[in-house]
Amino acid sequence: MQEYVAYAINYVFGITNRDLSVIAWSQGNLDTQWALKHWPSTCDVVSDFISISADFHGSRFLTAQCSRFPILPCPPSIIQQGYDANFITTLRSDGGDSAYVPTTSIYSAADEFIQPQSGPGASAFINDACGIGATNNELQVICNGRPAGSFVTHEGVLYNPVAFALAVDALINGGPGSTSQIDLTTLCGQVATEGLSLTD
Template identity: 50%
Template sequence: NSFINNNPEPRTPIYPRRNQNDPSYTLPESQLRSALYIPPSSNSTGAPILFVPGTGSFGGINFSPNLLKLISLDPSLGQPYVLNIPRAMLDNIQNNVEYIAYAINYISSLTGSAQISVIGWSQGNLATQWVLKYWPSARSQTKQLISFSPDFHGTAVVNLVDLPGPGPLALPPAILQQRRDSDFIKTLRQGGGDSAYVPTTTIYSALFDEIVQPQAGIIASAYLRDSRGVGVSNNEIQSVCGPTPAGAFGTHESVLFNGLGVALALDALKTGGPADPGRLNLGKVCQDAIYPGLDLEDVLVTEGLIPLAGANILEDLDQGLLVEPEIRAYA
């Protein structure tokens, strides 16, 4: 979970921007580079996979008890790179996106690959979609986006924090920016930002997602259009599996170990995406509330992501704002 990592300089210049059409980074290059954790076992010849965490989380704790564990058991799936963004993704999302854009270009420079798969949870997908919209260099290096519990249209649940009290409650910038009617969400979705820029797989639960709502049907915040024809697979677990162990119940975090959710992600990694439920043995997959290879300890650690995020949010309140940050000029 360290965001202070000693990584080598990129092999080709990517700062202050790689492409003349990219926005210039506002954060120091050393800070952007140090947020990326490269496991010692990483093989630069393997297909790179960038893991981007959700609000209130770091990449290590977010994915170690689920996707990262499974990839360690089968390295043929790809080589992981993990983002641990300072303030646990609670800062201005327009700062968070710089870490993602830089990481994609850095990994590309380091490995020579233009085939980077990005796996995100929650805000990690929203922020990546922003990167894919505004950083053409990153878009050209991204093979696919695999999205767990994304909130591409924000969430109405954020409004629940507006509780009666002596005055307005200052909140971390990223919380304000994920309101369904925020300027950040409106800016992202306008001009085709509600459609995929790269092959995209979304995996989400219509019922019991305690963080992102609405999440059902075509109004689901996770639902992404495909106006560019790049390929999108929207997978509401209840619609795919019905009243089965994998389909009957799903929280914001449990999709990370859900039998169907993980199977879809692995299918996308193996085929280049997007995932296709038709390629899966749904009769078997839908019977797995927990994907084979994961155990009870993995489930408990993954379920702990929500209370951990809550604790990080409370700790961050002293840096909170009353209004969301202004949209930057490049957007």
């Protein structure tokens, strides 16, 4: 799958001759980070990576869910996302746990699939060993006790107002999205980004 991501990045650059931004959700973040790590040409043409609900360090919870359904085999894609799975360990080795391009990681401590997802041990936490630029944005820390930082699910990050604003900031201003560039007073008081509601 990762080679398709690398090909798509280079293909879009080839037909537009413009750097591009990549927004990924869930397992798509692993595919994108793998492509950036193993196909260096992608780093030259990606201006921003916006990561939503990532599991860069896998999840301790995903494989545990398989035991709840003993009749069905655990899908390989779930096994590969285990906290210490070979795929995850290989991705994180040799700098794969750090940003290759300016990266905005946005995630929720209440993620029902990816755990742990809080603090510097969060699976979505991306290092910045090369000083390229990375921000780690845990919604419950940013909007502690406010609606936008409440019980935000794995998919709920997609329509969270703070997550949306951080993505827009990264796209418009370049570099990783920054909470200092968005209106947290207003955004933290909302449960969904403007134009959406919880019934959408």
